[in-house]
Amino acid sequence: MRHLVGGVSVVTAGTGDDRTGATVTSAHSLSVDPETMVVSINKSSSTWPVIARNRHFCVNVLAADQQAVAERFAGYGGLKGAERYRDAEWSVLVTGALALSGALAAIDCELDHVVERHSHALVIGTVRALVLGHGQPLVYHNGRFGAYA
Numbered sequence: 001m002r003h004l005v006g007g008v009s010v011v012t013a014g015t016g017d018d019r020t021g022a023t024v025t026s027a028h029s030l031s032v033d034p035e036t037m038v039v040s041i042n043k044s045s046s047t048w049p050v051i052a053r054n055r056h057f058c059v060n061v062l063a064a065d066q067q068a069v070a071e072r073f074a075g076y077g078g079l080k081g082a083e084r085y086r087d088a089e090w091s092v093l094v095t096g097a098l099a100l101s102g103a104l105a106a107i108d109c110e111l112d113h114v115v116e117r118h119s120h121a122l123v124i125g126t127v128r129a130l131v132l133g134h135g136q137p138l139v140y141h142n143g144r145f146g147a148y149a
Contacts, residue, residue: 008138008145010060010073011039012090012098014050019098020081022047023074025140027059035127037109040120046080051123055111056095061104063135064147069100070138071145094129106131 006025014020026040037059041048051057062070071077072084079086089101099106109125116122139148 002142005139005141005148008062008070008140009039010062010069010100010103011041011047011051011057012060012085012100013047013057014054015096017082018050018054019085020046020050021073021084023070027061030124036112037107037125037127039123039125041123042119043116043121044119048121051111052114054096056097057109057111057123057125058093058095058097058099059105059107059109060100061107062100062138063102063104063133064138065135066100066102066138067145070140091131093131099129099131102133102135103131104133104135104137106133 009024009027012021030036030038069088072079090098093099093108095108095110108129110128112126113124114121137148139146
């Protein structure tokens with residue numbers, strides 16, 4: 001699957017010191033009516049229990065100039081939890097999840113359903129708020145981030 005080019009998103013969850021998030025290429029729309037998103041989250045990640053506990057998440061679709069955010073939330077540099085949010089501007093949306101300023105889209109979701117299979121959970125969320133930005137997307141291919149022009 002490393003050969004499949006994927007759009008890069010940061011999934012955020014939690015509030016205050018009990019917040020964390022993960023960089024993913026596995027976020028997509030499930031339906032338009034009702035507006036629903038799906039994200040695949042590794043059950044061994046620090047993000048999974050925070051989503052389950054808070055029952056919300058925000059899919060932040062990253063712009064090409066937000067690679068540093070993608071790297072922080074992917075664990076580069078060893079940052080964990082709330083430390084991953086530093087050096088970026090965030091706003092609170094309807095569910096309490098945080099939206100990244102300057103993202104191509106911030107899709108705020110209330111947890112609706114979870115399908116657990118093997119190492120991952122398919123997290124299904126009902127969209128409660130949407131913030132749209134503009135710019136070029138950040139993509140991931142074969143272990144590297146890049147821009148799509």
